[in-house]
Amino acid sequence: MPPAGIPEIVIDRLPLYVRALALLATNGQEIISSKELGEELGVTPAQIRKDLSYFGRFGKQGSGYNVAQLLDELREVLGLTQRWSMALLGVGRLGRAILSYGGFGSQQLHVAKAFDSDPAVIGTEIGGVVVEDVKNVAASLKALPVEIAIVAVPPSAAQPVIDELVAAGVRAILNYAPIAVRVPPGVRCRNVDPVVYLHAMTYYLKSDTRGSSDATALSREEAGHAFEL
């Protein structure tokens, strides 16, 4: 059982460790030093040791980490020893791409339900899921509850849909709608908007173009992985 008060930034990094360790395991690597793992992830070995120290002792000083063992333990920490069912709200282009995405299954995630408001889409099967009428979210999630939802609806529909999901017991939401949405305490919402990420980058491109490279020199050191989260 993980101790209380672990910084969110640490929890946010653990899936990156899991992703990297899974790849190493697939490639047959059995042992990795915090230095090597740090290079894989673009973080310092000290950071890795500090992050892992929240969850007890992994590996032995100097002998590196056992890849498979560390992977198993971190998956346990993240709750990935169970399979998580998700509901997808919005089956437009992005929703279709999400439904068809093959990468969830191996990650203990799967889209169990999909909802849309378009009569042309409702009832169709995509990625093995039959799209339901968004009007039936409450009833459908009462029959088969899910704790995680992916929201890929237009901005104007996002908040109402999220309110309904929360009322239906959803406690974790990945929101692709490009709008600031509200969730009550106890519900986690992660927003993903490529335009927001791109606009943060144009700031630096513009600054560089204007020759104020000093202004971004520091930030540049952190380029790449530092931007993952």
Add this chain to the structure above:
Amino acid sequence: MPPAGIPEIVIDRLPLYVRALALLATNGQEIISSKELGEELGVTPAQIRKDLSYFGRFGKQGSGYNVAQLLDELREVLGLTQRWSMALLGVGRLGRAILSYGGFGSQQLHVAKAFDSDPAVIGTEIGGVVVEDVKNVAASLKALPVEIAIVAVPPSAAQPVIDELVAAGVRAILNYAPIAVRVPPGVRCRNVDPVVYLHAMTYYLKSDTRGSSDATALSREEAGHAFEL
């Protein structure tokens, strides 16, 4: 010209301000207080005043912000007075969704070039862009340089493609490939992997399920917008 040493976290928030202000402007709101804007964005009024203070004085104490003026000034800060051309690498399901995404144009962003390795896709037109052979990235970007690229290729192809983009002068990359990639100093890379975000949330769901709600009480306070970046 913005001063040097502005924290990345502040730059990362500015696009959220722009997004919210643009919506307010569209809805005809002319003035907004830092309190209202904070509620829109899920940050404190003090945070907003502090963030904006890096870029000079906006609005007058007590009289709130002029929505259109603040929007214009923040767009200027972020380099959004010009239109940015982007290259898309990988025209699979996600790539198609990105090519067809209508939300870029109004945000001073547009996909000018798209590349793929699939002969069945090369030469086809999607979203007004004719897909080119990824083999021709270097020559194509030499003829028409872009500074921003969106990478939506399979994990194994990501690093080689990114190395080629960097060699071709790309300095900002939005990477959707679920793998840790390296970029040299001076190049910014933002990674977007829904599985990573979802796995960070399963940690809290699992912890709650196990009844260790205290462990996440603090984090919960920060739920929602705090997760935007």
